[in-house]
Structure formats: C-alpha cells, structure tokens
Amino acid sequence: GAYLVEGLGHCGMCHSSFNALGATDKNAQLAGGLIPIQRWYAPALNSGAEVGLGNWTDEELTQFLKTGVSVRGATYGPMSDVVFHSLQHLSDADLQAIATYLRAQPVLVSPGDVQKIEVSPQLAVELAQQGRQIYINHCAECHQLDGRGVGEQYPPLAGNPSIAMQPGTNAIRMVLLGGFQPGTKGNPRPYSMPPFAQLLNDHDVAAVVTYIRQAWGNNAPAVSPAVVTRFRHVPE
Template sequence: MKRKSLFALSAVVVVAAAALVPVLWSGSDYLHNGTAVAATPADQAAMIKKGEYLARAGDCIACHTVRGGKEFAGGLPMATPFGTLFTPNITPDDQYGIGKWSQDDFYRAMHTGRSKDGSLLYPAFPFTSYTKVSRADADAIYAYLRSVPPVAVPSRPHELKFPFNNRNLLIGWRTLFFREGEYKADPTKSVEWNRGAYLIEGLGHCGMCHTSINAMGGPVNSAAFAGGLIPLQNWYAPSLTSNKEAGLGDWDIKDISDLLKTGVSQRGAVFGPMAEVVHNSLQYMSDEDIHAMSTYLKTIPQKDEAPEHLQLETSQQFGSELLKQGQKIYADNCAKCHSENGLGMPPSFPPLANNPSIQMPSAVNPIRMVLNGGYPPSTGGNPKPYGMPPFAQALSNQEVAAVVTYIRQSWGNHGTAVSPQQVSDLRSAPLD
C-alpha cells in the first residue's frame, strides 16, 4: 500500500526535484506566537527524533539512497515512460544538498511542489501526497535531514525525452492533477481513523502505487486505491477497494497490522515493491500508528465490480490443458511448502487457496514469483523470513503458465488461465 513511490511522470520517478523538508525555526531558534525563542538542546533533539520517525514513515531513504551509497545522497535512477530521472541529494551539504535551504523552502517543496528557486518539481516526487503533511511535521523532517552528515555528491541531471524535459509543461499537469492543501480531519471519524488517513494519504503516499495512472502520468482519481500496474516495474499493485484483490474489508485488524509491520500474516505475505516498503519504512512505525493505518484501510469502501481485466486471454480448451499440466508441476515443486490442499503453513508459507492475490484479473505477481522467486522483508518481527526459490531456469514458459493457471483455478479459486506469451514477456522484464 504505500510508497514506494515509483511510476510514470507522476510516480515512477521519485524525484529529482525532491529536496524535502522545512522547519519553522532556523538553527537553534523557533517561533512562538510570532516571536523568536531559543530552542533548548532537548527541544532540538526531540524535534530531530520526531523527524527521523516521520522520514521513515515517508520512506525517504528508499528513493534518495543508492544501494551501498551514502544515506540521502541521491543519484538513484528512476526509469519512467518519459525518460530517466535521478533523485537529488537531500543531505545538508551547502553546495549539492539542501544545506542552504530554509524551513520555508523545504515546506514549499513538500506542500506546493516547488524547489528553492521556485522551479516546478516533477510529480515523481510525491508532493501531491506530501501537500497533506502538516507544517509541524514538515519542520521536524527538515530538522532531521539537517542533522545527517552532509555528502558532497552532485545531483545528476535528468535524462528526459523532449518535450518532457521542459518543466513549464508541468503547469498544465498540475492544473489537472494537483490540489494543494494540508490534511483536514473528518470530524465524523475517530482520532485513530484520522491518524491512519493522514499517514496513508500523506506521508505514506500509498495511492501512488495503488491508483492507476493515465497516459499523462496523472492519477485516475475516480479509481483511487483501485490498483494498477506499476509502469516499467512490471509489478501489479492490487486494488484496496475490492475484496477480489487486496480489499481489506473482510480482514481482521490484527492481520492487516501484522502484514504492514512484519511483512507476513496469517492471510499472506508481501513481496516485490511492497516488501521494500515494509523493510525500509513500515517496520519502524509504532504499533499505534500501524493500528491507525489498519483501521483506516479496513474502512476504504469496497466495490462489487472487478478492476479492468488485464489478463491475456487463452482459449477454454488450452486453459484446460494448462490446468492438467499444472497439477503435476505443482505436486512436484510446490506442494511441499504450500501443501497439496493449497492451505500452506502460514505465516512462513502463505496459503494459495482462497487467496485473493492469486486470483486477481492480473496474474503478473504470481507469474513473477514463480519465475524470479523472492522473500518477504526481513523485519524485527520476522527477522529470518522464508523465501520462494526461482523457477525461471527449471520451467518453460508453458510450464510456468500451467502451474500459475493451476493455483488460480484450484481449491475454490476463480482466476482465469494465463498465457505462455505473458510469461515470456515477464521473463525478460527487469527484476526491480
């Protein structure tokens, strides 16, 4: 559900213009009733600690840190349909980072999507969600980022195709898809529900993955949280508005909380981009905030209609042949962990029977898991996760299609048969 913020011009780039975070005080001062007041060391330490927590909630490290590189030094390439963006350095380095940014500069970036010099930021930086973050929280994040070691690494220029390298075109995009404004609490809901909504819709920017985007790179707001394929990543972020996918209306709060906090639960496990979100961000959040997020997610209105059909069709006759072939492949390769009856041994080995993620209209995720394998995230609550081995070298395209068809149509599952051509397409897809 959350972040990981990576999609079209609006979400796959987690941004290069993302110099995050301002605060209302500069140095050791803060404002009280319009008057500058010296902040005590304890006040400043508390502000920094709060900001570190909030930066985790926003998963800032995921986009602004190259694997094996210095934290927040940027440089992560983000491939999009419009070209490649490179995330910026947001350490407090005066020359290459945000060392000369004021609290107001930082808040403007978070709240309005404009850089220190007033230039428009690309919406891969999730300012469309971060605009909901309160000034106090933005100030805390700024304080934290100012406390990390400065790194003198210049930001790489974006490599965008014409005309997308012209930032002025973002004016039209913003007119269509951006509404500035901090989160406003719903007085008809509980304090806990509002806290969850604030985290999910704001810092968590979960909608960036779980909401489809259009050809312009803008969110399809009429289908908020209804799921969609993450461009160029070839993972499907399931719908949170349909119990036929990842809708949580019939989940227990505990199962939702376990999944968010540890990456595994009695109902299933997370893999792919969501595993990174749990590893980098959600596992560090307090039990109270995880419970609040779960409370909000459980109340997202559920819809009867299924999302748009994304699955390549196969004939009924060929589907029957795949089903029969897949049964033997499953018995030879999968039953030891997931059981012959598909019930698995949760939470170590998730159930496949009656598992909505197996039956979704898009079979992208189960195909990728069979091909490439994977692990849930290693978290404090699940430090040694069990993983799934890859079968790309052992099974042909038709054999993968067969076993995925079998698990989608057995034990009461109602998924459609999948095509060997779709397996072929995903076999050559990038792994992240």
C-alpha cells in the same frame, strides 16, 4: 489513517492506476494498478470482502504491514521494500489507523489496466491439468498439497487474494523470480522461494499459475503462456 495512507505513506503511488502524465488518477484512488517500469501489479486496497482486504481481520492486516508475513500471505516485490523501509517502524496505533482507514474506503472496481489475452476453454483445461503435476513436483513441499502453506513460513496459496487477483501477473512473476520475505523485527528469520525461470518454460509457468488460481476453491481465469513470455524479461 488518511494522512498516513495518502500523505506520508504514498500508498496511492503504487496502488492507484496511472494516467498518461504519470500522475495518479483521482478516480482510481487505491483501486489498484500496474506499476510502470517495475511492472508488478499493486492490487486494489478497496475491492471489498469477496476478493479483497474486506475479509481480513484488523490483526491480519496490521501484522502483514508490520512484519511482512501473515496467515493471509507474505509481502513480496516492491511491497516488501515498503514494509522494510517504513511500515515496520510505525507504531501499532498508526498501523491500526491505516487498517481502519482502508476499511472505510468505498468499494471500487479495479480498472483492470492490463491487456487481457484470452485463453480458449480447451487450453484452460489442459493448463490446469498439467499445472497440477508441476505443482506436486515443485511447489507442494513448501505450499503443501492442500495449498494452505505452513504457518508464516510458507504463505498459503488457497484463499490468498494475491493469487486470484486480476491480472495474474504477480503470481507469474513470483514463480519466475522467486522472492524473499522482508527481514523485519517481527519476522527476523525470513523464508525465501527459489526462482523457477530456468527450470520452467512459459507454458509450464502458465500451467502451474493456472492451477493455483483454480485449485482449493480459488476461482480465477487461466493465464496464457503469451502473458508469461511478456513478463519474463522485465526488470525486478
């Protein structure tokens, strides 16, 4: 597991924060970080049971790594490339070794290297209310009103660590760009999500992302329209 995660798989290239020289920071091994240039956030792989992989089962984790889909959520962005190009070709024993190794990591707190833009309590309430209507109009047909999604076709947003993680940038980028699940042997007919960048302005995106971060028992802070503006024009 250690060899696969730290050597062959280069998981820390993305899942650790970067120091000024661009080398991965030994003190922040697997604690999550914003990937330079691509600007997707690779979440902590060692954030414990409450928000992290700690409450996934081994089967859920190995399925996610092997097929790109799971009842916990689908891979997207650069993680889909990792599944497509390498992880889907690993043996079940290797995937199990990765899962065991990740679970054995001491829990670290993510350094949270993205500058936070605070949202006033009043704006947070407005965003969540407006976001609910946008969700009903544009998202519920796939992710369902109760946020539970549909099997492995449409990932759940309720209880999905990708939604509640700090910072909220990946959810913002998914809504702007949409995404394709990776086509893998274990998921030969991948489903996709349409982009909403044309349809929704920065305020609308902040509203719907704030809503999904707070609905159905999710409990994450609101995201500001200013953060959406910042992430609207970055390369995929």
